[in-house]
Amino acid sequence: MSKWIPLWLHKLGSPPTFYRFAGAVRPWAMGLALLAGAIGLYGGLVLAPADYQQGDAYRIIFIHVPSAWMSMFVYAVMGVSGFMALVWRMKLAEVVAMESAPIGAAFTFITLVTGSLWGKPMWGTWWTWDARLTSELVLLFLYLGVIGLYHAFEDRRQGARAASFLAIIGVINVPIVHYSVVWWNTLHQGSTVNVFGHSKMAWDMLWPLLVMTLATKAYYAASLCRRARTDLLALEGGKDWVRQIAEAEATP
Amino acid sequence: MAMNPTRKRRLTIVVVVAIAAALAISLGVYALQQNMNYLFTPSQVQSGQATQYKTFRLGGMVKAGSIQRSKDSLQVTFTVVDAGGAMPVEYTGILPDLFRDNQSVIATGHMDGARFVATEVLAKHDETYMPKELKDAMAKAHADKKIEEEGNGERGAGGG
Numbered sequence: 555m556s557k558w559i560p561l562w563l564h565k566l567g568s569p570p571t572f573y574r575f576a577g578a579v580r581p582w583a584m585g586l587a588l589l590a591g592a593i594g595l596y597g598g599l600v601l602a603p604a605d606y607q608q609g610d611a612y613r614i615i616f617i618h619v620p621s622a623w624m625s626m627f628v629y630a631v632m633g634v635s636g637f638m639a640l641v642w643r644m645k646l647a648e649v650v651a652m653e654s655a656p657i658g659a660a661f662t663f664i665t666l667v668t669g670s671l672w673g674k675p676m677w678g679t680w681w682t683w684d685a686r687l688t689s690e691l692v693l694l695f696l697y698l699g700v701i702g703l704y705h706a707f708e709d710r711r712q713g714a715r716a717a718s719f720l721a722i723i724g725v726i727n728v729p730i731v732h733y734s735v736v737w738w739n740t741l742h743q744g745s746t747v748n749v750f751g752h753s754k755m756a757w758d759m760l761w762p763l764l765v766m767t768l769a770t771k772a773y774y775a776a777s778l779c780r781r782a783r784t785d786l787l788a789l790e791g792g793k794d795w796v797r798q799i800a801e802a803e804a805t806p
Numbered sequence: 807m808a809m810n811p812t813r814k815r816r817l818t819i820v821v822v823v824a825i826a827a828a829l830a831i832s833l834g835v836y837a838l839q840q841n842m843n844y845l846f847t848p849s850q851v852q853s854g855q856a857t858q859y860k861t862f863r864l865g866g867m868v869k870a871g872s873i874q875r876s877k878d879s880l881q882v883t884f885t886v887v888d889a890g891g892a893m894p895v896e897y898t899g900i901l902p903d904l905f906r907d908n909q910s911v912i913a914t915g916h917m918d919g920a921r922f923v924a925t926e927v928l929a930k931h932d933e934t935y936m937p938k939e940l941k942d943a944m945a946k947a948h949a950d951k952k953i954e955e956e957g958n959g960e961r962g963a964g965g966g
Contacts, residue, residue: 603937607904612935641817678902678928684844722820723827730835737835739844739865741912743933756936 567646569786570795576779583776590769597762605759611675618668619747620766621661624774625693626728628658632700633725636718645789646782648714651721652704653781657774659697666690677741685734686742693731696724710789845912849891851922861916864893865930870907886911886922897924904929 565571598616605612632654638647669687670680681687700717707713735744747753753760790796809817845865846856856862864886872885881898895913905911905927915924936944 603939605935606938606941607931608935615935637820640820641813675903676929676931678905679926682928719820719823722824725824726828726831730831737839741844741928741930743931746933746935754932754934756940758937759935 567644569645569790569793572646573783573786573795573799576783580776580779580783583772583779587769587772587776590765590772594762594765594769597765598759602759602762603756608676611672614668614672615746616762616766618665618672619763620770621664621668622690623767624770625658625662625665625690626731627771628654628661628774629693629697629721629725629728632658632721633728636721639718640715640722643715645711646786648711648718649782649785649789650778651718652700652714653778653785655697655700655704655717655721657777657781659694659701661770661774662690662694662697666694682741684740684742685738686731686740689727689731689734692727693724696720696727700724847888847891848886848893849888851893851917852891856917861914861925863912863914864895864922864924865910865912866893868905868907868909868911873907886913893922894920895922895924895927897927899925899927901927902929904931 566575594616599613602613604610632651635647635651635654638644639651666687669690673682674680700721703720704710704713704717707716734740735742746755747760747763755763787796787799845863847866848864850856851862851864866886866888869885869887869892872883874883876882879898880900881896882901883894883896886893886895895915896918897913897915910930910932912928912930913922913924914926914928915922917923
């Protein structure tokens with residue numbers, strides 16, 4: 555295993571190195587998120603033309619779809635780092651998995667709320683128990699379960715491992731969310747954007763959506779960096795490198 | 807990061823439990839796929855697949871020209887069709903904005919003789935998004951092509 559991983563990646567796994575790395579990455583990621591978010595929203599809400607059948611109401615797609623993608627992407631990251639936390643007991647993997655959960659839960663919540671707001675005028679209902687909506691709601695409950703289980707333990711590292719286990723089991727729900735519109739008859743429409751193949755959206759509408767996808771990814775990176783830094787300081791509270799940082803900040 | 811025996815054991819436990827859970831959930835999903843019908847199409851209803859349900863969802867397309875609105879109430883009657891069947895539907899209430907000819911709809915309700923009495927009508931839209939100009943241009947190109955083909959056909963017939 556150790557032969558495949560380059561040395562710098564090995565070093566990145568150590569808390570002090572990652573603390574500095576995350577500190578350097580965060581402002582750039584946040585800047586990219588704000589810039590791409592501004593461009594994407596302007597492109598989507600102002601520049602993009604109205605849809606032929608939904609008029610202006612479709613514009614909520616520029617929030618809804620990037621959030622929905624993130625709700626699944628963050629879960630996948632949480633599952634993979636949870637797996638690493640369980641097998642290799644990597645402190646950083648535990649931190650990444652546990653600090654991803656609230657961000658992913660927020661994206662899932664935004665997806666459900668915007669979907670509901672979109673559903674009322676277009677479909678005629680706020681909510682229906684079709685496979686796509688139900689599996690996305692299950693995803694929210696999985697996130698909340700992971701957060702809850704993590705905080706139910708007095709020992710943080712023990713809690714992180716228990717919650718990682720739940721996260722890994724829940725990964726099976728991610729493909730169910732994605733393929734629910736294919737496997738079942740649903741009220742929710744199928745996928746518009748296809749990575750391999752033709753997307754069913756005019757380019758004038760598609761590019762703001764892709765820019766918004768970049769913005770949400772960058773926001774996740776920035777938010778995760780900040781949360782992981784705080785968590786690492788708390789976890790490694792007694793260590794020398796943390797004391798050095800604390801002393802450097804104390805002396806003006 | 808090396809694979810010492812403890813890590814190997816943990817890896818085995820995690821992988822085995824994850825595979826077992828995935829298998830259990832996949833079987834559950836597979837079973838649901840056969841039973842969990844969100845809707846029935848008119849031909850499915852007419853072939854008796856929905857008889858076990860008192861209320862169910864009927865899905866299909868609104869037949870063009872079949873919408874008849876009552877003059878003094880919110881009552882609407884229309885026909886829902888799929889590839890192999892048609893079903894008259896009666897509904898009283900407010901319809902979603904997208905309800906119109908040739909729109910996919912999902913109606914919840916029950917059978918009353920050969921009629922379906924709906925308590926809720928939802929519009930299902932597809933995953934295609936484009937500006938109106940593009941849609942009109944595509945519709946026009948499609949119509950032109952059709953006329954051209956028909957024209958060719960007539961000429962061909964005339965020549966023969």
